[in-house]
Amino acid sequence: MPGMWWVVGAVVVVGLVTAYLTWTANRVERLQARAESAARALDAHLLRRAAAAAVLAEQRFGVELYAAARIALDAVPEEREAAENDLTRQLRTVELDPDDPACEAVIAASRRLALARQVHTDLVRDARAVRRRRLVRLFRMGRRHESPRYFDIDDPTLTTSADVPTG
Structure with a gap:
């Protein structure tokens, strides 16, 4: 009978390790899927x-802003960050009136x-952090997906004529 407890203990330990590995693999998959969805x-917000x-x-500010917007719309993935940063810089050079519907759409x-x-950025950070764990690398739990990449652009928040203090 004393040998029976070792078997029960071993089965419990194997069950707990299996449950932990399954939970970890599911976490890697969930974070990866959330990073891909983000x-x-x-991408949809960049296009909008x-x-x-x-x-x-087209309505107001002319050629340079239009060219930057078209380049951002047509950019291939390798050039996308630079094109979006150029568009942000162009948008910062124009005075945006929040009462104007076209300006409000951009804002x-x-x-x-x-x-x-x-x-x-937060989801990519989390997904990359979990992929760096020793157990995840050892069991190659992230092998089905490419490691998520950051999209490094300037802060796209714009100031408007209403944001600038007068006087």
């Missing part, structure tokens, strides 16, 4: 902002983009 949302900037440029898109960028 990347898609970030560039489209709103192109409309605004709102930039605010949503800033939030999407922060969510994406």
Whole structure:
């Protein structure tokens, strides 16, 4: 009978280790899926902002802003960060009136983009952190997915004429 307790103990330990490994593998998968979803949302917000900037440029601000918006819309993934940073710099050079619907669309898109960028950065950080754990690397739990990448752009939040103090 004393040998029976060793068997029961070993089964319990194996069950606990298996449960922990399964939980860890599911966590890696969930974080990876959330980071990929955040990347898609970030991409959608980047496109919305560039489209709103192109409309605004056509209506009011001319060639340079329009060119930056078109480049951002048409950029290949390798050039996307630089194109988005150029668009942000162009948007900062124009005075945006929050009462103007075209300007408000760009301002709102930039605010949503800033939030999407922060969510994406947080999820990428979390996914990369869990992928660096020794157990995850040992069992190659992240092998099915490419490691998520940060999208490094300037803060897209814009100041408006209403934000600037007068006098």
